[in-house]
Amino acid sequence: MKGMDTADSPATSCGDDCPVSATAALIEHKWATLIIRELITGKKRFSELERSLISISPKMLSMRLREFEKRQIVSRRVLPTIPPTTEYQLTPLGNELEAVIEAMAIFGRQLITTKPRNCSDG
Amino acid sequence: MKGMDTADSPATSCGDDCPVSATAALIEHKWATLIIRELITGKKRFSELERSLISISPKMLSMRLREFEKRQIVSRRVLPTIPPTTEYQLTPLGNELEAVIEAMAIFGRQLITTKPRNCSDG
Numbered sequence: 001m002k003g004m005d006t007a008d009s010p011a012t013s014c015g016d017d018c019p020v021s022a023t024a025a026l027i028e029h030k031w032a033t034l035i036i037r038e039l040i041t042g043k044k045r046f047s048e049l050e051r052s053l054i055s056i057s058p059k060m061l062s063m064r065l066r067e068f069e070k071r072q073i074v075s076r077r078v079l080p081t082i083p084p085t086t087e088y089q090l091t092p093l094g095n096e097l098e099a100v101i102e103a104m105a106i107f108g109r110q111l112i113t114t115k116p117r118n119c120s121d122g
Numbered sequence: 123m124k125g126m127d128t129a130d131s132p133a134t135s136c137g138d139d140c141p142v143s144a145t146a147a148l149i150e151h152k153w154a155t156l157i158i159r160e161l162i163t164g165k166k167r168f169s170e171l172e173r174s175l176i177s178i179s180p181k182m183l184s185m186r187l188r189e190f191e192k193r194q195i196v197s198r199r200v201l202p203t204i205p206p207t208t209e210y211q212l213t214p215l216g217n218e219l220e221a222v223i224e225a226m227a228i229f230g231r232q233l234i235t236t237k238p239r240n241c242s243d244g
Contacts, residue, residue, distance in 0.1 A: 023227070028149065096228075104141070106221065112139065112144050114215055
């Protein structure tokens with residue numbers, strides 16, 4: 001009963017207005033957090049991101065960056081070089097993701113030292 | 123494998139031994155963080171998780187839970203009821219994910235209040 005206003009079904013806690021869902025919708029895609037991690041250290045050109053994120057396809061990288069731009073996580077700047085180069089940078093909102101990445105790093109250190117259970121299936 | 127000084131290319135920072143990558147490999151799947159969020163409040167039966175995570179398929183839920191079990195994030199307990207019921211609970215390692223979920227919640231609150239950019243493509 002506590003604090004249950006209009007959203008009283010457990011399911012609604014998972015709706016579009018749930019902060020965890022909102023972040024999940026942004027980062028639960030392949031490469032998403034790793035792209036953000038690369039940008040935390042500063043602006044990067046498309047080619048630099050491509051080199052750092054080994055095995056990412058240019059199509060996938062473009063798709064993620066476009067999504068981040070749309071969500072105002074990343075800003076894009078086209079530099080007037082010949083040929084033009086494109087730089088990507090975290091916006092002030094995007095920079096706030098550093099706390100998520102940092103928490104992931106802390107957890108990951110523990111995860112790496114824990115061997116997966118030996119299950120019968122691969 | 124630790125201490126491989128030869129691995130000095132930026133790409134290697136994204137390898138299997140990178141803590142952020144390790145966590146990403148676990149949570150960058152659809153529903154993963156939302157399942158964990160449900161379990162942070164305590165152990166849950168399969169059917170309870172299914173009800174809370176509206177629109178998740180039983181197959182998807184099973185798959186995620188099995189993966190979490192394998193990575194020792196979640197433990198499973200079969201209760202001797204008729205019919206038997208299965209309870210899922212975060213392990214001590216799994217509980218450490220609370221910091222990630224909390225960081226996601228904090229970020230999500232800011233994300234929700236930021237309207238997506240009006241792009242020409244959908």
